[in-house]
Amino acid sequence: GAGVSQSPSNKVTEKGKDVELRCDPISGHTALYWYRQRLGQGLEFLIYFQGNSAPDKSGLPSDRFSAERTGESVSTLTIQRTQQEDSAVYLCASSSLAGGADTQYFGPGTRLTVL
C-alpha cells in the first residue's frame, strides 16, 4: 500500500508553544520509530513502538517530548514548550518486524521551525 505519511510537512511555531506531529505508518507494520534530524547532521533516535509493548523512550531528549501510538496505527509526537533548539526535521519510520534485520521505511518528515 501507500508509504509512511507525515503531517504537517512544515510547522512554524513560536518559542514556548506546544506542537503535535503526526505519523501514519505503512499498513500492517507493527514497529514505528521517530527520529530527529538537525540541519547538516545524521538522524537521532527518539522513540520506538512495537505492538502493545511498552515503548522504548530512551532517545527522548527531555521530558518536553512525548509520543503516543494507537494500536498499530497512527502515532503522534508532542513537543511541549518548544525551544529554538527543537528546530529540526522529525522523521517517522515503520517496519514489519521489531528491530534486527528488517528494513525501516521513512516518511517525508515534518520540518519544525521554532522562532
Added chain:
Amino acid sequence: AQSVAQPEDQVNVAEGNPLTVKCTYSVSGNPYLFWYVQYPNRGLQFLLKYITGDNLVKGSYGFEAEFNKSQTSFHLKKPSALVSDSALYFCALDQTGANNLFFGTGTRLTVIP
C-alpha cells in the same frame, strides 16, 4: 557501544566515473548494515542492506555495497555515476536486540556533468 562513521562529508565525482561512499562501523555483535539516500526536502529512501551471506550486496538504482568484516567497512559503490545520483547518503547500523538504527553523519555526493 555501536557507532557508524562516514569519514567524508563530501564526495565529488564526474558523471560516468565509478563512485565510492565510505562507511566504517563498530559493534560488539553481528551487524546489520544499511544504506539510505536522501534527496532534497524528502525523507530517506532505502537502497540496500547486509544481513548475512554474500559480502557483496546489490540494491536499488545500480548501487552495491561490500561488507568487509576484517576492515569493519561497508562502502557503497556504483560503477558509473549519474547526475541524478547527487544526494545525501547515510550509512546505518542495526544491532541484534537494538530497537533503532544508528546513523552516520551522512556524505553529500555531487556528480558533475
